Amino acid sequence: MPEVAATPESLIHARGLTKCFGAFTAVNGVDFDVAPGEAFGFLGPNGAGKTSTMRMIGTVSPVTAGTLTVFGLNPKRDGARIRARLGVVPQADTLDPELSVLENLLVYGRYFDLSWGEARRRALELLDFVQLAERSKDKVEPLSGGMKRRLVIARALINEPSLLLLDEPTTGLDPQARHLLWDRLYRLKQRGVTLCLTTHYMDEAEQLCDRLVVMDQARIVAEGSPRQLIEQYVSREVLELRFRRDGDEADDEAHIAGRLDGLAERVEQLPDRVLVYTADGEAVAATAYERGMRPTSVLVRRSTLEDVFLRLTGRSLVE
């Protein structure tokens, strides 16, 4: 592996980073840098290579090719030193089912060479932080999904990491649990902890990430802040039109796209509705009326990261 000096301001520095499992290429030559203090996201559908990338950064999966440094260190040579400064929230909860909530944190702290006293001090503080102090003596199994997730985050913070890796931190949680989690992550960010996360929730990426890359089929297909990506890949607004399916020629969806020609930057025909990407949705809707179209419902909304995501990675289901 060529030894490329990481720029000092990069916590994570990757060039041509590649991961293969046999003949299968999970990550195909990706380049990115994560600066201290920022919240950096990997966005992409299942199987895009997000988790493989995170595991390489976490030094639990060897790099196949390319360059990767974390804290300026080489994961192959300095894995233990890197892990000592990392907090990791894996996709699956991996809590110790035979230990209590508090013991899970204590034992984990011991793995980082903390004294029992220090581990206990930090564990109690963290249980407060994630609102689990009252459950400290309980076993892990009866906890709800959101509680387990918070406990895993507390566990990841026991070594006071400067970089926190979160692999799909809120997948499967209810809205309350997600918002509580986001709030905690936001506070960590304010304290200067660098966040590096994967998600396939667009709202999560918009809420948490200063900067993100969109991954698809093992490659990075776009990079920027959520706002930049929206400006670059979609229009400011989206007009969603639905039509009655009664065989009325005038409203037949197949003709809609043509009739909206020239009005919008892009028109996308879906089975149940037509999406019109435009800077001014109201104006286009009005023109559509003038041209005799009679949609059953009209919705104008701001473009979201989801529109970017679907534009870049397609609508077909990837499994």
Add this chain to the structure above:
Amino acid sequence: MTVLGISRSFVTTRPARVVERNMLVYRRNYMVVVSGFFEPLFYLFSMGFGVGALIGNVPLDDGRSVPYAVFVAPALLASSAMNGAIYETSNNFFYKLKYARLYDAVISTPMSLADVAMGEILWALLRGSLYAIGFLAVIGVVGLTGLGLLASPLGLLAFPAAMVVGFGFAGAGMAATTFVRRWQDFDFMQLAIMPMFLFSGTFYPIAAYPAGLQLIIQATPLYRGVHLIRALTTGTPDGLLVLDLVYLIAMGLIGLAITSRRLQKLLSA
């Protein structure tokens, strides 16, 4: 790389963290630990004294003859060291590896997989040492009543010897467990353990077998363990003790090396 990792695990305190974790768990389940203490004692009383009363004296390798209980006690100590080590490194280790997925979280800490393997073996030995001390104490006390189960002061070395037996089987058992896919596969492990327990000179001298078979039995690890401990408790040490020690320690170390490599493959691909 693996060898380096393992040798490093001998000099850091990190493997002890695994022991600490297990102690926290068993603090609540201490009955599970206590029950293991009685098994070899039950065998000693039923086989050693019960069956022993029918048998009378048994010849040792050096030609002396001793009461049956004196003959069988060291073999029971060796077998219990084997069973304890195998139990801990098969079912318990498999549960942690595949079901609790305990080590998936551990690999994100500075702990290495060699530390994990070493720590679980340390724990198995610690648990085994409780049983060995208990067993030796009982046969020591019985010895004071005149039966002379600990015929030699060398018998005190039976304790570290039992640890060596435990280490050998813990390493081998753990390595085997990394290849196990389902609980049913452990039946195959029992298929190796059970005959060894019954036929390795445990309950009767292997002079009962034809010469060819004797050679095969002498090559089994439990035979080496029984030979080692029996030589110490009956005061009949011979040059083969060195072979016993080298065999069992090598088995443990090779098992440890295989385990580290396999864990790397299973958890850190």
